[in-house]
Amino acid sequence: MTEFVVITGLSGAGRSTVAGVLEDRGWFVIDNLPTSLLGKVVELAQAPGAAHDQVALVMGPGAIFEDPDSLLAPLRSGGGNLRVVFLDASTDSLVRRYEMTKRRHPVGGLTLAESIERERRLAERLREGADIVIDTSDLSVHDVRQRVEDLIDTTLPGGMALTVSSFGYKHGLPPDADLVFDCRFLPNPHWVDDLRPKTGLDDAVRHHALDHPAAGPFLDRVTELVTMLVPEYVREGKAYLHVAFGCTGGRHRSVAVAQEVAARLGAEGSEPTVTHRDVDR
Numbered sequence: 001m002t003e004f005v006v007i008t009g010l011s012g013a014g015r016s017t018v019a020g021v022l023e024d025r026g027w028f029v030i031d032n033l034p035t036s037l038l039g040k041v042v043e044l045a046q047a048p049g050a051a052h053d054q055v056a057l058v059m060g061p062g063a064i065f066e067d068p069d070s071l072l073a074p075l076r077s078g079g080g081n082l083r084v085v086f087l088d089a090s091t092d093s094l095v096r097r098y099e100m101t102k103r104r105h106p107v108g109g110l111t112l113a114e115s116i117e118r119e120r121r122l123a124e125r126l127r128e129g130a131d132i133v134i135d136t137s138d139l140s141v142h143d144v145r146q147r148v149e150d151l152i153d154t155t156l157p158g159g160m161a162l163t164v165s166s167f168g169y170k171h172g173l174p175p176d177a178d179l180v181f182d183c184r185f186l187p188n189p190h191w192v193d194d195l196r197p198k199t200g201l202d203d204a205v206r207h208h209a210l211d212h213p214a215a216g217p218f219l220d221r222v223t224e225l226v227t228m229l230v231p232e233y234v235r236e237g238k239a240y241l242h243v244a245f246g247c248t249g250g251r252h253r254s255v256a257v258a259q260e261v262a263a264r265l266g267a268e269g270s271e272p273t274v275t276h277r278d279v280d281r
Contacts, residue, residue, distance in 0.1 A: 002054070003054045004075050007019055010087065011094075017141055027055065028054065038057075041057070061122065087134055089137045105119075106119075132239050151240065161239065164244075165258060168247060189205045195252070200256035223268070245258045
């Protein structure tokens with residue numbers, strides 16, 4: 001069965017970076033394909049003896065934003081496996097990127113920020129229907145490449161990738177998180193002089209946070225919930241699940257909890273990717 005991935009999203013959010021990762025991994029990548037040719041691509045990819053069984057289509061702003069359901073119909077009905085990856089980013093980060101590259105935004109006739117916001121509104125339906133949304137606002141090119149590598153390599157039965165992450169509320173919620181759990185009920189190692197410079201990756205911090213009487217039941221119930229939800233999400237065709245744990249700064253409690261939950265999910269047969277967004281702040 002042919003695998004199709006549509007790489008789309010806001011201009012400047014990283015479509016070409018994602019396409020490069022897939023190309024490096026042996027995917028056949030087609031950039032800026034006219035939507036009128038989608039049906040032909042499906043026909044050729046599904047033909048007996050076709051040279052490629054993994055095809056990535058990079059599609060920027062245009063008709064796909066206006067009527068994504070109709071335009072993607074040939075891919076969905078062609079007998080292959082389709083995933084839509086949407087690259088997003090905040091307006092401020094996109095403005096900075098455009099100012100650095102001195103490129104013009106494809107939505108012209110407005111200020112740069114207005115062009116970005118107009119494109120965001122046009123892309124809203126496509127974003128809502130995407131299988132995977134990657135917010136690249138705070139990610140370097142290397143980080144984006146690593147995230148895509150993780151999505152390719154870390155998959156569950158049914159094709160869903162699982163990420164467990166930690167973050168600090170003071171730095172904002174991760175925009176692409178599906179499930180968010182607040183760890184601020186646990187004792188804060190920040191107020192212990194010997195523990196403040198350490199992180200939740202250190203045993204001393206881990207014990208300080210996870211030896212709390214409420215930690216065990218919390219970990220049990222969260223692990224049970226995620227384990228129960230995974231097959232339900234897979235059944236609905238979800239390709240990516242991001243479970244995030246937050247504390248105040250994102251260096252101590254949330255890191256320890258994310259590590260522990262990931263280990264428990266791993267013991268249940270999952271292979272989660274673990275990321276700690278704010279551990280080095």
